[in-house]
Amino acid sequence: MAGTTHTVSNQPPSLTGYDVYGADRVLTEAVDRHVSPDLREEIHGELSALGRASGSAQVQEWGAQANDNPPRLRTHDRHGHRVDEVEFHPAWHRVLGKGVAAGLTAAWARPAGHVRRAAAFLVWTQVEAGNLCPLSMTHAAVPALRTDPDLAAIWEPRLTSTVYDRELRPARLKAGALFGMGMTEKQGGSDVRANTTAATPLAEDGTYALTGHKWFCSAPMSDGFLVLAQAPEGLTCFLVPRVLEDGSRNVFLLQRLKDKLGNRSNASAEVEFDGTWARRVGEEGRGVRTIIDMVAATRLDCVLGSAGLMRQAVAQAVHHCTYREAFDGRLIDKPLMRNVLADLALESEAATTLALRLAAACDDGSEQERALLRLAVPAAKYWVTKRCAPVVVEAAECLGGNGYVEESGLPRLVRESPLNSIWEGAGNVQALDVLRALRREPTALNAYLQEVGRARGADHRLDQAIKNLLTDLADLDGIEARARRLTERLALVLQGSLLVRFAPPEVADAFCASRLGGDAGAAFGTLPHTLNLKSVVNRARPTN
Template sequence: MTTPAPRADLSTHRVENQPPPRGNTDLWASDAPLREAIAREGGQPAPLAEYGAALGTVEMRQAARDANTCSPKLHLFDAGGRRLDEVHFHPAYHQFLDLGIASGYCATAWQGTPGGHTTHAAMVYLASQVEPSTCCPMTMSYAAYPALAASPDLAAIWQPKLTTRRYDPSLRPVREKLGVTLGMAMTEKQGGSDVRANTTRAEPAGDHWRLTGHKWFCSAPMSDGFLTLAQTPAGLSCFLVPRWLEGARNAIRIQRLKDKLGNRANASAEIEYEGAEAYLLGEEGRGVATIIEMVHHTRLDTAMAPAGLMRAAIVEAHHWATHRSAFQHRLIDQPLMRAVLADLALDWEGALALGLRVARAYDGPTPEDRAFARIAVALAKYLSNKRCPIVTYEAMEALGGMGYVEDTPMPMLYREAPLNGIWEGSGNVICLDILRTLAREPLAAEVLRVELAAASGSDPRYDAALQAHVARWPALPPEAEARWFVERLALLLTASLLIRHAPAAVSDAFVTTRISGEAGRTTGAMAGHDVSAILERIATR
């Protein structure tokens, strides 16, 4: 009997030259620039270490994917036709809110802990690396707290519930809740950023008001209440609208959920107020002045989140390049790939340093701190969000075709990248706001000048660029040049921080490529820098 010849191995599914799974990654322990900045700016390392370790697990990354894949569902009516106006989420959504709220995302800034806003800002940065959509309801709740002070009676009810560190998604009125979240409903379709064009009207009804009107964007519609704007006889006024009343739903009707580019785990809605019960917050006719306190604090988060998105994208690209080979060499050893990753890291390090410096100003007690926070948060929001889409795209490209596939987090990060630049004032609005602040608040201009001057004498290229900026704009620029002016000012502020606090390899490369114009305009178009020293700060192990 003839013995058959052995068959060749016909398997075609051998996995070769693919990066291994990342496994659990401690987002705090693996991030030296974050730890350095927290020590410098006065944040609290212990809660950040705990939060970063919890967020970086395989379990939470899978939860992030589940929350984005299984998007929120709107349930308008029950089986009998009664109004529900409820949004149902995947359990993973609740998992992220439970973790974030318990860790102090909404509360730590308001509980008397030193460096509370800095610690909060770092939590935004950490959360944005894993599941940024769920930051929205937590950011709104953090930012609503100071605005409530405009009405002590409302503050006495709502502020303690915002800081319990208990996530309670149950459908009950505020007095029965273990903890609450607050959202915002300002925008109307005919006005957009021009909120004074709002047409929602408020009519007095005893100890409260009744609101009637349509809101084009309602952030986090399952919040327990909303800060909103409506017209009274005295003008545009701010109101707190609870979602639940004693024994009944308030007359807040969800029209539809927005079909958004990104931010998919979070529900954003159009709503109608149909005589909804509301409570005046602050003085009648001073609605913008009241709600701007909330906007000021949400802007801190929109300035901080892009640093987290950039970090997540760069880490993913670095992991891929470290474990992937092409043309007989690991990608991470190839000079051009190293230049690209190092260039991307400069944007991330700059955004992180600037965001946490701004957060320290929110913690500060002096008029100078408040003035710096006012101007610098707008500069940070503008610059970091203009860089974020570019960084996430370039990191995606580093993965080749796999970067375009949902098996990686890159598509989610790329979809998320434009959001914070639009939210709470798009680029033009922010630029005009910066010009108004510098024109009307001399202290803001002075503290900014002092911060820029603090790096003088360390790098002649920086000194020359700062002098050129002042020479080009000895006064405020015409409106048409506002973006150019703001970009240069934000870059100079970032360079000032990096020169003083970052390793020389980072600050030197940043000044060369961003300040002195000694590099090309596309990512990685640079040469002559200590790329190895920059890349070491990306490493996650």
């Protein structure tokens, strides 16, 4: 029973029972911008349905339950037979099943598929980010499998299905399937050419036996995996099915699950191959080339995932400050808190706007847009994922002590926030990939400059930033040591150009002043006080 002094007041209501999509003005405007008018009503309706589910108390509780009850490894059954299975809480299956049903693996089979999936991905991240890993791997496997039409004919309809079929069966018996990947080995990390897993050809053409160890295998409960191994002609991509055509289990020995900082609901494993049956994907010795489109897709998902985490953190902070009173007024009306919230909102809006622009380039598919993606994806992956952690931590601070308590949900976001910066190539890998694109693919820089040039003349700070960037690019001496700074500038200039073109003037003005003009400090909440910060904050409020 409550004590007589325990009267609860001045606490905000829970942020549930709302449309996560419809309440995000930045996201809805981006979808409007990038889909044709004849599809808008259909796509907005579809995303609003997902948004209402995402914001419901029931689905939010499923997300919390999945996080609170991590997967468990079961290597043997009670009779001592090796089974190598991962057991999940029922809430995990509910959340993952709704993600599949929402089309988060179906972008390749639908009009405006990448934009509608990107928006859904960003929304669904705000329920529980762990389930996005298998959804991302499954989505990204499609372009790699398309290098082999026979494999694509078997697997693509199942990977793009909206049916969640969790039973381990041969592919031909599945209504839907999920994919994982196994690239990283303990001795090589991001340097996959140092992989030692061996692939020995078998009698049947295109089939091999794999022997070796993978240090990280994403989504080990999946139906199939894309794996890199050393074949006679060099590093090659392979498909490893979990269950063979005769219904027997492939040799897929789960040694342990990783005990991760965040992403607790999702399983990541160490896997041993010992004569494991595999089918070659693409040409021998061309493994990196075969999976390059898969890597680009998962990196874009890292950008989307970070944008989703930022959006949820900012929504929680603005919501709290809207209701919380201190020092004779609402927190949201205090000039200093308003500055902090506006600064966080700018970062969130810039991330969302950039992520949806890249998704639209995937839908377009022209040579110009593909060239833009070659440079913009690693730059965006580098910068947006690095901005996620400080944004989420600052948003938690807006809730004061409540933001440090697990019940608020912010600690879960804090633990999740560094993940996308590390996965799919950490910061240095992205910066070096940017340099590789600049050196080897001049069309990538041309496409980038044409894109940012569309906003030239609209803001003097953006114009100066473009000029400074061109100066940096003209000086290649010691460029590797400057690669991070160059990559950061590429991302900021691209974000600034998009906001100048598409965001309200107060948002573009604040971004260019603080991110391009240098008129702000290193911490959040140091925007020039002369800006229209109230409008920036109001735009970020999670209201329908």
